[in-house]
Amino acid sequence: MLSFTQVSHHFGTRTLFRELTLSLPESRVVLTGANGSGKTTLLLIAAGILPPSQGAVSFNQQNVADIAMRRTIGISASKVNLPGFFTVNDMLAFHARQFNCEPDCHWADYHWVNAFGLTPFLNTRVEDLSLGNYKKLSLILALMHSPELLLLDEPTNGLDDQTRSALEDCFESYAGQLIIASHEPQVFACNSHVRHLHLDASGVHDR
């Protein structure tokens, strides 16, 4: 369960969240909100990548900022930059080594590389990828270490039909907690048991 306790965050004079206290026991959550309302920022805070100005975030009672939590959480967000000089192959291998989850096959045979149609780009440098292929790589890196908490920022945006369909299957079968920030409230094909949250200047509300 993801929990925010008295979380406030501001950039300069702009306050995005003020004393946000929220528990999310649901396994599927969609977060909507206007451009600039703070969805990505909230995901970065939930991933332990961005320390909040005040307050704490925990997943299953452990602070998400603890280094031991890195393996428990996966995030795909455009603001999480990947090193441009790596090839896709190098990036996958680097992540696998870092998280000790090297698959038992060549990357060309790796399930998500195939499912997302990334095989032709294994030798392409990350900085030369198209936006859609960059997003595919970012999603694979979020999924590869089988995290218990998966945070996805606009995961379906700009993806081709093959990848959208593979991603929908992933959403269906994923065993952990999945939190998606999206402008598409219907991002889950099956909408039952999905908690819908909306973020605006007054905070996070159920809708």
Ligand SMILES: Nc1ncnc2c1ncn2[C@@H]1O[C@H](COP(=O)(O)OP(=O)(O)OP(=O)(O)O)[C@@H](O)[C@H]1O
């Ligand atoms: N590092 C930063 N420094 C200063 N301001 C920032 C920083 N990151 C985000 N912001 C500002 O915080 C606000 C929220 O940004 P955020 O990216 O979280 O919004 P969002 O809801 O994800 O938007 P979108 O739907 O457009 O992706 C924006 O006004 C943005 O300009």
